[in-house]
Amino acid sequence: xxxxxxxxxxxxxxxxxxxxxxxxxxxxxxxxxxxxxxxxxxxxxxxxxxxxxxxxxxxxxxxxxxxxxxxxxxxxxxxxxxxxxxxxxxxxxxxxxxxxxxxxxxxxxxxxxxxxxxxxxxxxx
Amino acid sequence: xxxxxxxxxxxxxxxxxxxxxxxxxxxxxxxxxxxxxxxxxxxxxxxxxxxxxxxxxxxxxxxxxxxxxxxxxxxxxxxxxxxxxxxxxxxxxxxxxxxxxxxxxxxxxxxxxxxxxxxxxxxxxxxxxxxxxxxxxxxxxxxxxxxxxxxxxxxxxxxxxxxxxxxxxxxxxxxxxxxxxxxxxxxxxxxxxxxxxxxxxxxxxxxxxxxxxxxxxxxxxxxxxxxxxxxxxxxxxxxxxxxxxxxxxxxxxxxxxxxxxxxxxxxxxxxxxxxxxxxxxxxxxxxxx
Numbered sequence: 001x002x003x004x005x006x007x008x009x010x011x012x013x014x015x016x017x018x019x020x021x022x023x024x025x026x027x028x029x030x031x032x033x034x035x036x037x038x039x040x041x042x043x044x045x046x047x048x049x050x051x052x053x054x055x056x057x058x059x060x061x062x063x064x065x066x067x068x069x070x071x072x073x074x075x076x077x078x079x080x081x082x083x084x085x086x087x088x089x090x091x092x093x094x095x096x097x098x099x100x101x102x103x104x105x106x107x108x109x110x111x112x113x114x115x116x117x118x119x120x121x122x123x124x125x
Numbered sequence: 126x127x128x129x130x131x132x133x134x135x136x137x138x139x140x141x142x143x144x145x146x147x148x149x150x151x152x153x154x155x156x157x158x159x160x161x162x163x164x165x166x167x168x169x170x171x172x173x174x175x176x177x178x179x180x181x182x183x184x185x186x187x188x189x190x191x192x193x194x195x196x197x198x199x200x201x202x203x204x205x206x207x208x209x210x211x212x213x214x215x216x217x218x219x220x221x222x223x224x225x226x227x228x229x230x231x232x233x234x235x236x237x238x239x240x241x242x243x244x245x246x247x248x249x250x251x252x253x254x255x256x257x258x259x260x261x262x263x264x265x266x267x268x269x270x271x272x273x274x275x276x277x278x279x280x281x282x283x284x285x286x287x288x289x290x291x292x293x294x295x296x297x298x299x300x301x302x303x304x305x306x307x308x309x310x311x312x313x314x315x316x317x318x319x320x321x322x323x324x325x326x327x328x329x330x331x332x333x334x335x336x337x338x339x340x341x342x343x344x345x346x347x348x349x350x351x352x353x354x355x356x357x358x359x360x361x362x363x364x365x366x367x368x369x370x371x372x373x374x375x376x377x378x379x380x381x382x383x384x385x386x387x388x389x390x391x392x393x394x395x396x397x398x399x400x401x402x403x404x405x406x407x408x409x410x411x412x413x414x
Contacts, residue, residue, distance in 0.1 A: 032165035037172075048185070050161035050192025051169075056200055059158065084161055 008094045009062065010100060017057045020047060022066065022088065022096040029070045029087035030056070056085060066092035132171065139170050142190070148285035149197050151204040179357025183376065211410040217269020224262035224399025228320075228389055232254040233382065243369060257300045260319030266400060273406060274339050282333030289326025293319050319356070326353030341406065343398060350395020354388035358387055401414050 014022070024030060024038035032054055039049045061067045070085040088096070110116055132140070141279045143166050147159040166189070193241030234252050266291030271283065280287075302313060331348025334340045340347075 032161050032166040036165060036169055048188050050189050050196070051166045051195025053191045054198045055158040055206065056154075059154065081158070083165065097404050 002012075008091060009097055011066070011095045012099055014095070014099045015057070016047070017049065017053050017064070018061060020049065020059055021054070021061065022092055022099075025086060025088045025092070026096060027066060029042075029072065029085045031083040033084050035086070050103055061092070062086075064091075066087055066095055128278040135179070135343070136167075136170055136174055136361070139182070139186065141165050143167075143170075146193050146197075149193075151200050153204070154200050191408065201373050207410075209409050212268045213407075214273045214405045214410070215407030217266045217272070218400045218402070218407055220262040221266035221396045221400025221403065223400075224259055225393045225395075225400060227259055227262060228393030228396070231259070232389055232393075256302070256316050257297070260293040260300065261325070262280050263319065263323045263396070264266070264290045264297065266403070267293060267323075268408075269397075269403060270330070273403060274334075277337060277339035279333045280338050281336065282330050285326045285329035285333065289323055292322040292326075295343075296322065320389065320392070323396075324354045327392070327395065328355050341402070343402060346395050346398055350392050350399075353384070354392045357384040357388040382394060 019036055020039045020042065024035045025040055027038075029076060030038065032051065036051075036054060039047055058063050059068065062069070064088050067086045070087045072085065107116070140163065144159075144163055147155060147162060150159065170182065170185065173181045177184075182293075229253055233253070267286045271290065275283065296315050299315045300319070327347050328351030331345070331351050334344055334347055334413050338344060369401040
């Protein structure tokens with residue numbers, strides 16, 4: 001038995017590492033180094049994910065069927081054949097959407113409490 | 126991407142040190158991911174060194190060391206947890222295989238006892254040991270089955286396995302506690318109580334396994350192995366209550382007598398086969414871990 005029998009809601013809330021990896025794969029399949037770069041870019045450089053966290057999370061996400069390995073290569077001639085590519089599964093997409101919605105609702109609450117900078121500015125303006 | 130000999134000396138040194146650190150991860154994790162981790166680390170290290178120089182590289186190494194310590198502890202903890210669980214499941218499988226053999230041998234000794242072949246006292250002692258060990262073995266197997274299929278079983282199966290495991294254990298403890306008693310009646314109650322509880326639990330677990338279809342093979346075995354002995358005992362009690370002369374002791378054995386005679390054997394065969402399946406599953410899972 002693997003975690004793949006869990007419902008999408010059972011995975012929530014996601015750890016920051018899992019959320020960042022799913023976000024990095026939302027645009028399409030990618031390899032480990034590519035995911036590290038995407039995570040850094042998506043978080044404006046505030047998160048630099050190390051290989052230990054990355055591959056530990058990948059192992060658990062594969063087991064939970066949130067991602068899967070991909071045999072396709074964007075350009076086989078340019079790419080290193082040793083690289084392993086990963087992509088989101090249907091379950092992974094659902095979990096990512098649910099987590100994004102959950103975070104958005106939290107942000108909405110924070111906004112309503114004037115905790116966000118733009119809300120404060122807006123309130124003062 | 127700069128590779129191999131084109132790397133700066135400090136990048137090559139970083140790769141060497143990181144490859145040594147990777148040896149600290151559990152073997153299965155290392156086999157699957159260390160090459161990819163080293164590659165990703167190397168690519169990222171080259172980029173950081175080219176873009177931010179030595180200060181950037183030192184900062185990246187500080188992050189990497191924290192990441193390494195964090196993940197190496199987590200992977201080892203996960204491996205220990207998974208391995209312990211799979212070992213317990215495997216042990217439970219062996220316990221049930223042994224329980225099946227135990228029942229067969231105990232019944233066979235019962236046959237010897239009836240023929241008064243050899244020392245009656247010795248047969249009694251051996252039988253007492255075998256029937257006392259049985260609930261402990263059964264209890265172990267019930268808990269192992271629950272550990273294996275907990276996430277896919279229904280509430281009926283869950284309750285059946287908890288009751289089967291805990292009441293078998295209670296029966297074993299009671300047998301040990303009453304071993305010193307001279308009254309055979311008290312001991313006999315517990316000799317019968319343990320297997321009876323196990324048979325009912327097995328039947329209920331079998332119903333759940335048929336409904337939810339989580340056993341990889343022999344899905345109907347638990348139900349059959351539990352149902353036949355339970356039916357045999359119910360039929361015997363009903364027959365004794367309605368007409369005492371129908372049952373044993375009055376000439377030729379009836380169908381109920383025969384059913385009752387073979388019921389523990391059927392249960393024993395069922396227990397053995399499910400135990401065999403369980404230890405096989407545990408072995409495969411342990412290898413995967």
